[in-house]
Amino acid sequence: xxxxxxxxxxxxxxxxxxxxxxxxxxxALLRYTVRNILASALNEVLVVVGxxxxxxxxxxxxxxxxxxxxxxxxxxxxxxxxxxxxxxxxETAAAIVLLGDQPSIDPAVINALIAAWxxxxxPLVAPKYRNGxxxxxxFDRSIFPELMALKGDTGARPIVRAQRRAGTLHxxxxxxxxxxxxxxxxxxxxxxxxxxxxxxxxxxxxxVRKWCHAEERGISAASRVRSQKNEIPPASE
Numbered sequence: 564x565x566x567x568x569x570x571x572x573x574x575x576x577x578x579x580x581x582x583x584x585x586x587x588x589x590x591a592l593l594r595y596t597v598r599n600i601l602a603s604a605l606n607e608v609l610v611v612v613g614x615x616x617x618x619x620x621x622x623x624x625x626x627x628x629x630x631x632x633x634x635x636x637x638x639x640x641x642x643x644x645x646x647x648x649x650x651x652x653x654e655t656a657a658a659i660v661l662l663g664d665q666p667s668i669d670p671a672v673i674n675a676l677i678a679a680w681x682x683x684x685x686p687l688v689a690p691k692y693r694n695g696x697x698x699x700x701x702f703d704r705s706i707f708p709e710l711m712a713l714k715g716d717t718g719a720r721p722i723v724r725a726q727r728r729a730g731t732l733h734x735x736x737x738x739x740x741x742x743x744x745x746x747x748x749x750x751x752x753x754x755x756x757x758x759x760x761x762x763x764x765x766x767x768x769x770x771v772r773k774w775c776h777a778e779e780r781g782i783s784a785a786s787r788v789r790s791q792k793n794e795i796p797p798a799s800e
Contacts, residue, residue, distance in 0.1 A: 564654045565677055565701075568647035569597060569607040569628075571663030572613025572636035575744045581615045582664050584622055585751060588758070591622035592745065596666040598626065598710035605659065611643045611651055612636075639716030648710050658707075660719060661699040665742040667758065668699065674721035676701040676737050685727045694721070696734065697741030 567603060572592050573580040574774045583593035590598075593610075600608055613636025614621045620630055626721040633646040644660065657680055659673060676688045680701050700723060702710060709722050726732040747750050 564606045565649055565657045566655050567600055567608040567659045567661055568611045569661045569663050570643045571609050572633045572643045574614040582745045583619045591661045594623050596663055598622050603670035604677055609647055611647045640718040641713035641715055644710050646715055648707050657701055657703050659699050659701045662744055664745040668742045673738055679733055679735045683733050686731050686734045690737040691734040692737050692741045694740045
């Protein structure tokens with residue numbers, strides 16, 4: 564089983580208001596992001612919430628995800644990683660860490676990370692964009708103890724750097740640049756300008772749109788999970 568962990572517990576201190584709730588094509592930014600992630604081959608998706616937890620939870624109500632509340636979110640991103648790892652199903656073989664403020668993440672990139680891990684068994688798999696390494700990052704279960712030991716607001720960067728120095732980080736080439744996140748009003752404005760117009764309800768997604776949502780493509784999350792369960796190698800492999 565490969566599980567997606569969406570980090571959405573931050574205080575959005577630079578923006579001054581919860582970025583998870585910013586409107587984006589008629590829905591909350593986090594909901595847009597999670598719907599995009601659900602279009603990938605992940606078996607399950609956890610969303611870690613913290614600041615304004617009730618409002619953030621409400622923004623993604625009805626989506627087939629598990630909610631993990633991080634009561635220590637104010638202490639830094641590492642606490643969300645720890646909370647997410649603790650909440651993973653016991654049969655989880657690998658976890659992909661995703662950021663809740665990157666709505667333009669391509670589900671195909673998530674799928675490429677999964678395929679690379681299945682083919683190589685690497686402890687870490689990360690996308691290599693034209694402008695460098697970026698998110699999301701896949702962590703094999705052998706790295707979970709290191710994630711559990713993280714402190715502060717550095718996230719998993721120290722682990723990624725160490726694995727890269729050791730030559731055990733597998734990089735997946737990706738065309739394009741790293742997905743933009745939203746930290747400021749300028750970032751938000753740039754995001755709005757970069758995304759395509761919203762697809763009208765009931766219309767058919769264009770084949771070239773990489774961010775078509777699972778519902779719009781007529782793919783239920785339940786059927787996608789069932790179809791993938793027999794394809795993901797067990798943790799012992």
